[in-house]
Amino acid sequence: MGNKSSLMLQEQDIRDIQAETGFLPSQIERLYSRFTSLDKGDSGTLSREDFLRIPELAINPLGDRIVHAFFKESEDDHVNFRQFVRVLAHFRPIKKAQDNKLNAREEKLRFAFKMYDLDDDERISREELLAVLHMMVGENISDDQLNSIAERTILEADRDGDQMISFEEFCSALERTDVEQKMSIKFLK
Amino acid sequence: MAVVDALATVALTVVIPPFLIVLVTVLVLASLGKSLGLRQKYVQFLLKVFEFGRQRLSKNYGKASGDEQEEEEEEDQVSREVICRDKLVLRPTLDKDNNEGLDTHEFELGDCLDYIRTGMEAIVDDEVTKRFSAEELTSWNFLTRTNCQYEFISVRLTIFWVVGFILRYFLLLPLRIIILLIGMVVMVVCTYIVGCLPESKMKHRLNSSVSVFCFDFLSGALSLVCTYHNQENVPRRGICVANHTTPIDVLVLACDNTYDMVGQRHGGFLGIFQRALSRASAHIWFERSESKDRFAVARRLREHVEDPEKLPILIFPEGTCINNTSVMQFKKGTFEVGGIIYPVAIKYDPRFGDAFWNSSKESMLSYIYMMMTSWAIVCDVWYLPPMTRREGESSIDFANRVKAEIARQGGLVDLVWDGGLKRSAPKIEWKQQYQQEFSRRLKVQNVNAEKKEEKTE
Numbered sequence: 001m002g003n004k005s006s007l008m009l010q011e012q013d014i015r016d017i018q019a020e021t022g023f024l025p026s027q028i029e030r031l032y033s034r035f036t037s038l039d040k041g042d043s044g045t046l047s048r049e050d051f052l053r054i055p056e057l058a059i060n061p062l063g064d065r066i067v068h069a070f071f072k073e074s075e076d077d078h079v080n081f082r083q084f085v086r087v088l089a090h091f092r093p094i095k096k097a098q099d100n101k102l103n104a105r106e107e108k109l110r111f112a113f114k115m116y117d118l119d120d121d122e123r124i125s126r127e128e129l130l131a132v133l134h135m136m137v138g139e140n141i142s143d144d145q146l147n148s149i150a151e152r153t154i155l156e157a158d159r160d161g162d163q164m165i166s167f168e169e170f171c172s173a174l175e176r177t178d179v180e181q182k183m184s185i186k187f188l189k
Numbered sequence: 190m191a192v193v194d195a196l197a198t199v200a201l202t203v204v205i206p207p208f209l210i211v212l213v214t215v216l217v218l219a220s221l222g223k224s225l226g227l228r229q230k231y232v233q234f235l236l237k238v239f240e241f242g243r244q245r246l247s248k249n250y251g252k253a254s255g256d257e258q259e260e261e262e263e264e265d266q267v268s269r270e271v272i273c274r275d276k277l278v279l280r281p282t283l284d285k286d287n288n289e290g291l292d293t294h295e296f297e298l299g300d301c302l303d304y305i306r307t308g309m310e311a312i313v314d315d316e317v318t319k320r321f322s323a324e325e326l327t328s329w330n331f332l333t334r335t336n337c338q339y340e341f342i343s344v345r346l347t348i349f350w351v352v353g354f355i356l357r358y359f360l361l362l363p364l365r366i367i368i369l370l371i372g373m374v375v376m377v378v379c380t381y382i383v384g385c386l387p388e389s390k391m392k393h394r395l396n397s398s399v400s401v402f403c404f405d406f407l408s409g410a411l412s413l414v415c416t417y418h419n420q421e422n423v424p425r426r427g428i429c430v431a432n433h434t435t436p437i438d439v440l441v442l443a444c445d446n447t448y449d450m451v452g453q454r455h456g457g458f459l460g461i462f463q464r465a466l467s468r469a470s471a472h473i474w475f476e477r478s479e480s481k482d483r484f485a486v487a488r489r490l491r492e493h494v495e496d497p498e499k500l501p502i503l504i505f506p507e508g509t510c511i512n513n514t515s516v517m518q519f520k521k522g523t524f525e526v527g528g529i530i531y532p533v534a535i536k537y538d539p540r541f542g543d544a545f546w547n548s549s550k551e552s553m554l555s556y557i558y559m560m561m562t563s564w565a566i567v568c569d570v571w572y573l574p575p576m577t578r579r580e581g582e583s584s585i586d587f588a589n590r591v592k593a594e595i596a597r598q599g600g601l602v603d604l605v606w607d608g609g610l611k612r613s614a615p616k617i618e619w620k621q622q623y624q625q626e627f628s629r630r631l632k633v634q635n636v637n638a639e640k641k642e643e644k645t646e
Contacts, residue, residue: 027271055315059623061620066305112305188271
């Protein structure tokens with residue numbers, strides 16, 4: 001009952017997706033199988049409820065932000081398979097031989113940046129940082145303390161003095177972090 | 190009129206006698222089928238056919254993608270895993286060993302990366318959602334329902350499939366339906382007769398033999414081939430717990446031993462069996478709404494367990510059907526009652542037919558139809574040594590201990606997650622515990638903002 005994959009995925013689609021994302025055809029087929037099993041309504045697209053039906057994602061403090069990352073590109077609040085794979089492609093491990101623009105270090109950093117940038121204005125403001133901190137800690141830390149953490153973080157990262165973190169400032173702040181390893185998923189062949 | 194007469198004569202002389210012969214043969218075979226070993230031979234034959242199909246498939250796959258000889262051998266152990274997860278995986282209960290050595294650090298922008306990655310990993314492959322759909326097979330078993338990408342690869346495979354289709358739908362299915370109908374009638378009649386007798390030791394013995402006979406007969410309707418291991422541990426009293434995949438679990442266990450059952454009261458098809466069985470012996474059926482009153486059910490359980498005359502109770506502590514690749518959380522209610530627990534592990538062989546019942550997707554009748562058009566139901570049952578609660582062990586820990594034993598024996602994944610997630614959302618407390626853990630790792634300034642600015646300057 002859960003195995004009706006691949007019937008609707010054409011050879012040409014697989015080749016296009018491979019060219020765009022760098023996934024192997026076998027990986028694309030497995031991802032398609034996963035996509036259809038999440039698609040409870042058999043509509044060919046995923047809604048936010050389809051994602052949040054995954055218990056591990058629902059209990060993740062940043063679950064809502066992660067789901068939102070898929071819906072950025074779509075207009076009608078539904079994610080089709082191409083968009084689904086395109087977002088997942090950011091998490092492919094970086095291999096020197098395979099040069100692909102989607103999983104480069106900068107793209108991974110941009111994905112992480114978008115987790116914080118709630119209003120998509122290319123800047124992380126103090127309120128946005130506070131909101132994300134609040135998601136991470138729940139009720140366990142007081143607002144005053146969270147405020148001071150947010151202010152200190154912005155103070156350390158801010159270079160041009162606009163009290164907000166731009167993408168370049170974000171990248172320099174994460175210079176010493178092993179982004180490649182932390183933002184990569186080990187896809188099996 | 191003459192025409193009608195002629196037709197009637199034809200019908201009576203030509204059609205009915207062979208039909209009767211077939212019917213009698215079927216009845217005899219069904220009741221003796223197991224001892225003649227017919228089903229086992231059938232299953233062995235099917236295994237050979239599947240093996241042939243698998244080799245053909247890997248050969249054809251090799252041709253299609255132009256792989257070399259070595260890769261063909263790798264195909265034999267095709268893993269169904271999409272990703273490899275070896276770091277943070279979120280679960281309902283936090284790993285306790287993380288509490289020691291909690292060194293706090295100042296918040297950095299990179300702290301969220303682990304949560305982002307584990308969230309994405311969960312989207313690609315999580316531990317829970319795949320337990321509520323049919324297990325994926327590594328090779329085709331000639332049923333269209335498991336056909337994922339094999340389509341029409343070679344003529345020989347297609348012929349096999351067509352022959353199998355005809356066999357299953359036009360020979361096996363009618364036979365099985367007949368056996369099922371006769372079996373139901375036999376069961377209702379026999380349990381009624383037993384129920385009319387007064388309470389006595391003879392009634393109990395009669396109930397046992399009638400019950401085993403009826404279930405054995407019904408198992409012919411599904412071509413059930415069951416191997417029972419470690420029969421020295423067969424439960425004679427106390428509580429028997431097993432992992433739950435389908436209502437057929439009951440059939441499987443009741444073919445070998447007699448139990449009193451506990452479960453949700455169903456209407457319709459299952460309800461017929463429940464009512465029939467209740468006439469002959471003291472089963473406990475309850476309403477889900479009533480089960481919220483745990484004391485009432487627990488009380489009835491305790492009364493039953495403490496009565497040495499009564500049969501062992503059969504309970505499925507998961508509370509719902511799981512797809513037989515894993516064992517999910519055992520509800521602690523059963524383990525609070527006390528007494529001896531006899532764990533039983535049931536593992537179905539998915540090559541012959543997928544036994545899992547997804548009650549939110551299929552109705553009972555369509556499920557039975559799927560079962561009767563599969564090749565067979567083949568399973569292994571392991572009776573495990575009895576277990577009791579240790580001194581100072583909580584019922585939750587005891588439940589987890591029993592669950593681990595069953596999972597280990599059946600080769601199933603032992604999960605902490607609750608099977609109720611099939612229908613309901615996870616509890617908010619589980620997210621909150623991760624928020625708590627993250628907070629504990631953060632070095633938080635206890636001074637107010639002014640003093641903090643003095644320090645950074």
